[in-house]
Amino acid sequence: MRNWWKIAAIILLTYSLIAGFLIEVPKQVILYESIRNLYFHVPMWFSMTLLFLVSVIYSIRGLGSGNLEYDRKAEELVNTGIVFGILGLATGSLWAKYTWGTWWTNDVKLNGSAISMLIYLAYVVLRGSLTDEQKRARISAVYNVFAFVLLIVFIGILPRMTDSLHPGNGGNPGFGNYDLDDKMKLVFYPAVLGWILFGLWITNIRVRMANLKDKIEI
């Protein structure tokens, strides 16, 4: 069953959607029912990070071997990851509007994630500016490594070191502190896995489309 993981993605996503709205959640002021956004906003970012991680691994392997297959996968993983990142920013912004009272704020985590998205958009621009396949693969692979390191610094390290409004950073409790009976984890972990698989599925289609396009044009 080659496509078992695609079916798994569908099942996990459907489950997390239904359970996400029907299962009981911790009652918190300010958040109220919007705490359920945890099941969607956070998986966007987790999926993006994983897609970027796999991408940089393919980039490094491509540097070693010169295999353009790896370069293609690295590229499409970044493309899909960027979509997830934009959705993460959008869902976070909407959530912020109704909890913090503003669409955006000068917060370390927010600025860091926005900058990271720009860095990865620059990866796309960089690729577009190079026509020679091998050169494009090598240069963008090196850039990808720097981009990923910066991503980790901007969204993982810096926000934990200073004041931040964002949950889980700057001394704020993460939602694990509210989820005392682990009911949220019951939906959250499957949701993360579902969205990761979903992102990989989209990437898989993109890679196959690009490969087919190459074959047809030659």
Add this chain to the structure above:
Amino acid sequence: MRYIATIALMLTALITKAQEQIEMADVMRDNGKIYVVVGVLLIIMIGMIIYLITIDRKLSRLEKENNKDI
């Protein structure tokens, strides 16, 4: 100063009494409208998944056809 702050903070605890005070969307649950929300979102998600499956299948067909020619 610290004693005043402590007492002031303890007084705020009086307004954040029990779980029953925090208003959740219980009305939506009572009148069953929450299932409308779930239904709407399910329609959207299943629609998108069907789209993904369709283009996946189309791709597979094209790949097979392409491999036959070569």
